[in-house]
Amino acid sequence: MASILRVVANSSTSGFDSANPVNDIGKRLAKWALVIGVPTAVCVSAYLVYRQQQDLAKKSATRRSPLPTPLTSITGTTILPTSTKANGDTLSLSNNRTKSRLTLAIELKNEGNIKYRENKFNEAIEAYSKAIETCPLESTEELSQFYQNRAAAWESLKIYDKVIEDCSRAIELNAKYIKSIQRRARAAENIKNFELALEDYSTVCFIDSYQPAYIMAADKVLTDLAKRYIETLPPSNAELSIDFVRTSLNEFEDDPILDSTFISEIHTNRSDTPLSRAYQAYDECHFSDIPSLCTQELELSLPSPYKLQALLFRGSFYLLMGDYKEALTDFNTVINDPNTSEKMKINAELKRANTKIHQRDLEGAMYEYDQCIRTHPDTCAPHVHRGMLKTLLESYSEAADDFKEALNISPTNLRAKYQQLINEAKIGNKENKPERVERVLKNFQEYYDRCKNDIYYALALTSCYLDNNRKDQALEYLNKFIEEIPNNPTLLALKANCLMAKDSSNDLEAEKLFLHALEIDPSNETVLTMFAIFKCNRNEFEEAANLYERAIHCTRGEEKLMQYAALLYAIRAQGRAMKRLSINFPSGLPQTNGSVPNWMNGMN
Numbered sequence: 001m002a003s004i005l006r007v008v009a010n011s012s013t014s015g016f017d018s019a020n021p022v023n024d025i026g027k028r029l030a031k032w033a034l035v036i037g038v039p040t041a042v043c044v045s046a047y048l049v050y051r052q053q054q055d056l057a058k059k060s061a062t063r064r065s066p067l068p069t070p071l072t073s074i075t076g077t078t079i080l081p082t083s084t085k086a087n088g089d090t091l092s093l094s095n096n097r098t099k100s101r102l103t104l105a106i107e108l109k110n111e112g113n114i115k116y117r118e119n120k121f122n123e124a125i126e127a128y129s130k131a132i133e134t135c136p137l138e139s140t141e142e143l144s145q146f147y148q149n150r151a152a153a154w155e156s157l158k159i160y161d162k163v164i165e166d167c168s169r170a171i172e173l174n175a176k177y178i179k180s181i182q183r184r185a186r187a188a189e190n191i192k193n194f195e196l197a198l199e200d201y202s203t204v205c206f207i208d209s210y211q212p213a214y215i216m217a218a219d220k221v222l223t224d225l226a227k228r229y230i231e232t233l234p235p236s237n238a239e240l241s242i243d244f245v246r247t248s249l250n251e252f253e254d255d256p257i258l259d260s261t262f263i264s265e266i267h268t269n270r271s272d273t274p275l276s277r278a279y280q281a282y283d284e285c286h287f288s289d290i291p292s293l294c295t296q297e298l299e300l301s302l303p304s305p306y307k308l309q310a311l312l313f314r315g316s317f318y319l320l321m322g323d324y325k326e327a328l329t330d331f332n333t334v335i336n337d338p339n340t341s342e343k344m345k346i347n348a349e350l351k352r353a354n355t356k357i358h359q360r361d362l363e364g365a366m367y368e369y370d371q372c373i374r375t376h377p378d379t380c381a382p383h384v385h386r387g388m389l390k391t392l393l394e395s396y397s398e399a400a401d402d403f404k405e406a407l408n409i410s411p412t413n414l415r416a417k418y419q420q421l422i423n424e425a426k427i428g429n430k431e432n433k434p435e436r437v438e439r440v441l442k443n444f445q446e447y448y449d450r451c452k453n454d455i456y457y458a459l460a461l462t463s464c465y466l467d468n469n470r471k472d473q474a475l476e477y478l479n480k481f482i483e484e485i486p487n488n489p490t491l492l493a494l495k496a497n498c499l500m501a502k503d504s505s506n507d508l509e510a511e512k513l514f515l516h517a518l519e520i521d522p523s524n525e526t527v528l529t530m531f532a533i534f535k536c537n538r539n540e541f542e543e544a545a546n547l548y549e550r551a552i553h554c555t556r557g558e559e560k561l562m563q564y565a566a567l568l569y570a571i572r573a574q575g576r577a578m579k580r581l582s583i584n585f586p587s588g589l590p591q592t593n594g595s596v597p598n599w600m601n602g603m604n
Contacts, residue, residue: 102142105135109146116153124153144173148180155183163187164196175580176207185217194225198569203577218570226565230558238554240287240320241524243489248320250456252351253381253415256344257313266306273297275310290317291326308334312348319355322557327355346376350385357389359559365389380410388419396427414451418444418460425464437468448477452484455491462494471502489517493527500534510534523554529564532571539584541575 112127128150135143151166167184170177185200201218208214249255256262266276274296281289294314297304304310315330331352334340340348353368369386376382387402403420406413421440428436444461451457458481465474478495485491496513499506514531517524528551535544548568555561578584 101134101136102139105131105139105142105146108134109142109149112149112153116149116156119156121153121156125150128153140173144170144177144180147173148177148183151180151183151187155187158190160187160191164191164193178204178208181207189221194221194228195569195573197221198225198573199576202570202573203580206574206577206581206583222566222569223562225569226562229565229569230552230561233552233561236553236556237288238523239285240556241489241521241526241554242285243521243524244526245285245287245320247455247459247490249316251354252347253413254343255316256341256347257309257316262309270306273304274300275304275306275313278310278313287317288321290314291321291323308337308340308344312344312351315348316351319351319358320556322358322555322560324355324359324557328352331355342376346372346379346381349375350381353385358557362389362393378409380406380413380416383409384413384416384419387416387423391419391423391426394426396423396430399423400427414447414454415456417447418457422460422464425468429468441465441468441470441473448480452481455485455488458485458488458491459494462491462498466494466498466501471498474498475502487520489521489524489527492517492520493524493530496534497530500537504537507534507538525551525554525560528554529567532567536571536575539575539578541571541578544575545572 108127108131112124112131115121115124115127128146131146132143132150135146137143147166147170151163151170154160154162154166164184164187167180167187170180171184174180181200181204185197185204188194188197188200198218198221201214201221205211205214205218249258263279266273266279270276274293278290278293278297281287281293291314294310294317297310298307298314311330312334315327315334318324318327318330331348334348335345335352349368349372353365353372356362356365356368366386366389369382369389372382373379373386383402383406387399387406390396390399390402400420400423403416403423406416407420410416421444425437425440428434428440441464444464447457448461458477462474462478462481465471465477475495475498478491478498482488482491482495492513496510496517499510499513511534514527514534517527518531521527528547532544532547532551535541535547545568548564548571552561552564552568555564
């Protein structure tokens, strides 16, 4: 990482690079981020503000250097503009005195530069200090340069508090002085003032077209901040979101541990056992009690006849709570037990693959799906899940093969059909065939009367409309679904997003919908994060950060905590940076659920 920071240190202070057109920033950065794994917290702002940079690029093909070098004659003498006669003799005399002082200050600065190159840093500091004392206060650009040069000398001596002090003065005089902002960021990082470092790296990103070196430096600082933050957090005692649990488990069709006949059998035949109490906790939405109750069932003095069901039930909630290692252990035990039924084994194998996705091990997840299909070739669900992952990875033709095979196995399987339609729409977009997209949307609509109470269908259809910029139709169907599935927080939040996408003047109605959704389900992370982006769009960065803090206290699992903590610090830093630069958060905010909702891809 040190080499990366050296790249930052040696970066040019130029603004827009003609070799990298600004209208390609979003695509380049998104692709680059996927390759090296830079967190969304850093990369999202590149996509959100590039339109503002486009406007700047149109005004000027190349950005003027923040510190113009005075013109010099062939002999090296500084050439200074003369005052006009209209200013009068007195003003002319004053200007001449100012020029004389500025000329002397520049000479002192040049002496400092010589000493600096000779590694005589204390002598360089003395020369720069004299230049600062001599320079007229109205010569702000030159004065900021002198402070910046002295900061460079302090940095060579590793006196970082002085570096920050001089860089801060230079930035006060020239808010877009990239060298000073970079230098202060490095100094702040060295003394572990990570919030200042992140703010400065964010500012440089805004000014200088999101160069990868700046993003990687910000990524390192974000990681340090997020780690320090979550180390101070007490164990979460927040209950899991009801909507999150229901929709996540709904992804696994015909889940044997949620079979109503089986649950009735447990309550009837083993009413006074820990497993029965675990299902009672499920009914009462006390989800965090389920793993410990299942453990009690497994530790009974007489072996439980429902050991495998208890393991699968516990593993499922370990997965939802972010305890991925524990979840994998339970799923593996179920899969490897010779007494496990085929239905339970398939369910455990799919959940094991889903856990790999949560761990960002997509290659491992694909391997698990491949194995599941080889072991159970005549089962529909593994093809559907593998096809979903291939859609996520933009392997649309391979995904299409999976959905086709799933429907060959089970022609009436609606999940397979929904996912096939979503994948078809993406192919239509990729191949620029609007007629194919239109056909998909029409086919989707034909299922409405049969599926209007299915949250999976509701989210799939509205997401497909949003993904294809059909805001009016998405809003029309959202209103219908909200009538059929009332008080669903995700649908309410989607409607809020859709209203904002249609017209930003709908902000008050959208905010009411977000607030209503959180009244229904206060710990819903999806709603909290969508609401946070809404707040960013209104330049309410501190409120957005507070929503991410709420999401942090609702979530489980170290990876999600790291992600939310990084977003929390990124939002605050970027808000301060934008305030410094007097720019607004871009309008036309990209919608968080413009594509398939995260839970449908197993990427919660």
